[in-house]
Amino acid sequence: MTNPSPTLHGRPLDEAARRTGILAQVARIDRLVEDDGPARGARRIRLVTGGGLEVEIHPDRALDLGQVTYRGTPIAWMSPTGMVAPAIAECTGDSWLRSFGGGLLATCGLDTYGPATTDAGVEFSLHGRVGTVPALVTRASISGTELVVSGLVRQASVFGENLVLERTWSADLGGTSLRLTDVVRNEGLEDSGHMVLYHVNIGWPLLDESAALDIPSLEVTAKDGAASADPVGWQTIEAPQHGYRERVYSHRFVGQGTVRVAIDNADLDVRFELGFDSSTLPALHQWKMSGEGHYVMGLEPVNVSTFGGRAGARAAGILPVLPRGGSVSYTMEFGFGPSQLTRSRA
Numbered sequence: 001m002t003n004p005s006p007t008l009h010g011r012p013l014d015e016a017a018r019r020t021g022i023l024a025q026v027a028r029i030d031r032l033v034e035d036d037g038p039a040r041g042a043r044r045i046r047l048v049t050g051g052g053l054e055v056e057i058h059p060d061r062a063l064d065l066g067q068v069t070y071r072g073t074p075i076a077w078m079s080p081t082g083m084v085a086p087a088i089a090e091c092t093g094d095s096w097l098r099s100f101g102g103g104l105l106a107t108c109g110l111d112t113y114g115p116a117t118t119d120a121g122v123e124f125s126l127h128g129r130v131g132t133v134p135a136l137v138t139r140a141s142i143s144g145t146e147l148v149v150s151g152l153v154r155q156a157s158v159f160g161e162n163l164v165l166e167r168t169w170s171a172d173l174g175g176t177s178l179r180l181t182d183v184v185r186n187e188g189l190e191d192s193g194h195m196v197l198y199h200v201n202i203g204w205p206l207l208d209e210s211a212a213l214d215i216p217s218l219e220v221t222a223k224d225g226a227a228s229a230d231p232v233g234w235q236t237i238e239a240p241q242h243g244y245r246e247r248v249y250s251h252r253f254v255g256q257g258t259v260r261v262a263i264d265n266a267d268l269d270v271r272f273e274l275g276f277d278s279s280t281l282p283a284l285h286q287w288k289m290s291g292e293g294h295y296v297m298g299l300e301p302v303n304v305s306t307f308g309g310r311a312g313a314r315a316a317g318i319l320p321v322l323p324r325g326g327s328v329s330y331t332m333e334f335g336f337g338p339s340q341l342t343r344s345r346a
Contacts, residue, residue: 006145006174008050013145013173016050026050027173029140029147038084045140047147051174053336058103060086060134062153063167065105070176070336073270076104077203077296089132092116096126102201102296104334107131109196110155110163110184113302117311119193122160124310127197130155130165145173162188163322177335184330186322194322195304195313197285198332200274202263202297209239211265212341213297215286217251223307224248227288234286237263237297244291250305251286253278261299266341275333276301301332 008016008026020026027050034042044066047055056066066083068075083101090098093116100106108127112119116126135151142148150168155161166183186192213235222228227247234249253259256278264271276284283305287298304320306313313319322328 008174042085049171049175051176053176059137062107062131063135063151066103068104077201078102086132091125091129094126106199112310113195113197114309117309119311147171161192180332182330185327191321191323193319197300197302200299206265207297210267214262219252221250238290240292240295242292247288249286251284254282264339264341266339266343269339271337271339273335
C-alpha cells in the first residue's frame with residue numbers, strides 16, 4: 001500500500017515543492033551504464049526515495065539489488081567479484097561464485113537453487129542461472145507518490161524451460177521501505193520444475209557483533225557438520241574470524257502468514273526487517289559466514305526447503321512444479337528504520 005500523504009525530509013509533499021526547484025533535488029530515479037572494469041556495459045538504476053533510502057537495481061542481473069544505504073549506512077555485503085556484467089558470468093558447476101557480486105538481493109532459480117546437480121540427464125549449476133539474465137525494463141518512473149521499476153526476465157532454452165519472471169520494485173516518496181512483487185509464469189509447452197531462493201545479503205557495518213538477529217521460526221535444521229556442531233549458533237553474530245567455516249541453517253515458517261526477520265544495530269540506530277509471505281515462501285535458509293573479508297549474513301526465503309539442489313528436491317518428492325500456463329506470485333518487503341534496542345556501547 002502506498003502512502004497517500006508522503007513527507008520529504010519532514011515536510012509534506014506540497015511544502016517540499018515550495019522549497020525545491022525540481023523533485024529530483026530530493027527524490028529521483030537515475031538510469032546509468034557502467035563504463036569500465038568487469039561491469040562495463042551493464043545498466044544500473046538508482047532509486048532515491050527522499051526518506052533516507054537509496055537503492056541500486058541491476059537490470060542486467062535480473063533486476064536484483066546491489067548496494068543499499070539507509071541514512072548513509074551501507075546495508076548490503078558486496079563480494080570481491082563486484083557486480084560484473086552478465087557477458088562474463090559463468091553458469092556451470094560451482095562457477096556461479098565467480099560472478100556472485102553479493103548485493104542486498106541475488107535471485108537464485110528459476111528451476112534450481114543450491115548445489116550443482118544432474119536431474120533427468122540435465123545439468124543444473126549452483127544456484128541456477130536467472131541472476132545472470134538481463135531484464136527487459138518496462139518501467140522506471142515516479143508516478144504520483146510512488147517510485148516504480150519493473151521488467152521481464154526470461155529464462156529459456158531450446159527444448160528446455162521457458163520461465164518468465166515479471167518483477168516490480170516499488171517505494172513511497174519519502175519512504176523507508178522497498179517492496180518486491182514477483183510473478184513467475186511457465187510459458188513453455190510442458191510442466192516445469194520451479195525452485196527459487198531469494199539470497200538477501202547483509203554486511204558490515206549493520207552486521208556487527210553489537211547487532212542482534214531475530215528469526216521467529218518454528219523449527220531450525222542444520223545443513224552440515226559445521227552447523228550441526230553449533231546448533232544454536234545461528235542466533236549469534238560474532239566479529240570476523242580467520243578460517244571461519246560457513247554455517248547454513250533452515251528455518252521453517254509454515255502457516256505463519258507474513259513473517260518478519262530482522263537485524264538490529266542499536267549502536268548505529270538502524271534496523272533492517274525482511275518481510276515475506278510464508279504461504280509461498282515457507283522456509284528461510286540462513287547463511288552465516290563470519291570470515292575475514294567474507295563477513296556476511298544471508299537471509300534467504302525459499303519456495304521449498306532443501307539442501308540437495310534440483311536432484312535432491314526431486315528425490316525427496318518435494319520438487320515444486322509449475323504447470324504449463326501456470327504462475328505463482330511472491331511478495332517481499334525490505335524495511336529500514338531506527339533501532340528498537342538499547343545501545344550497547346557508550
